[in-house]
Amino acid sequence: MPELPEVETIRRGLEKYIVKQRIVGVDVYCEKSFCGAAKDVVGRNIVGMRRYGKALIIDLDGGVSIMIHLRMTGQLIHDGKTRYAAGHPSENFVAKLPNKQTRVVIRLSDGVLYFNDQRKFGFVKVMPTLEVEKDNFVKKLAKEPWQMSDEELYEKLQRHPKACIKAVILDQSVICGLGNIYADEALYAAGIHPERRAESLSQGEVMRLLAEARKVMEESIASGGSTMATYVRPDGSKGDYLEKFAKVFRKEGSNCLKCGEKIVKIRVAGRGTHICPGCQKLSAGVKQSAWRSSDRKEAK
Secondary structure, three states: OOOHHHHHHHHHHHHHHHOOOEEEEEEEOOHHHEEOOHHHOOOOEEEEEEEEOOEEEEEEOOOEEEEEEOOOOEEEEEEOOOEEEEEOOOHHHOOOOOOOOEEEEEEEOOEEEEEEEOOOOOEEEEEEHHHHHHOHHHHOOOOOOOOOOHHHHHHHHOOOOOOEHHHHHHOOOOOOOOOHHHHHHHHHHHOOOOOEEHHHOOHHHHHHHHHHHHHHHHHHHHHOOOOOOOOEOOEOOOOOHHHHOOOOOOOOOOEOOOOOOEOEEEEEOOEEEEEOOOOOOOOOOOOEOOOOHHHHOEOO
């Protein structure tokens, strides 16, 4: 599944192609992938494109919006004077469309927007614009790092005192947008071991963690996302965050750029987790989340 920076990259790319266009028709090839009434969007102009977490919102005139979630294998491909492809890479980026993986087609005044989804986990949903923030998917999302204050994050951590800090910041109802990659990178940059109990972090550590979370995500957006050979930019090129900016994620065996120790991969909260044992110590007296010894073995 794409992380927030990948979805933001898609939003910034696609809005250049579809904003100000008129929707002239909608073809639904898979009922599971489409929710709402197609007739409600036909004839309306696209006035903007925004994002809530990993959900893309296409706003239309007349108070109607389209929510799109790519999930694991979704794609958005705009065919106009040139083809503009975003999402899970496959031969669809250069194939003739629609094809057997096309779920929804939105015909525009200048081109066509295809929603493809191999595994059918994603969706296209039509709703009143005023209902977007009330949608079950959206309303449970917390603020993103850029919107949240140090005090807010510190207070939220106190609601999960015994949980390990990595599990807490992966919870989208606590802070929105930190997936596995960016949680590892932010914790490393802040010098915090991912197994620390949330209650053990000082206000200063929380302030540092939030600042680093903002920084790593801004760097990823600027570089076009992490992609990990799964997601690509809307122009078909790959993001280069992991190559240029990541310090620990998928760097096991490499030397830490700060202290020289080897980066290792462990398992925390059921997720493969990358740390520097030298920079992210579990100091004596610091509260540690309770994990079985089997959870601490090197992740496969």
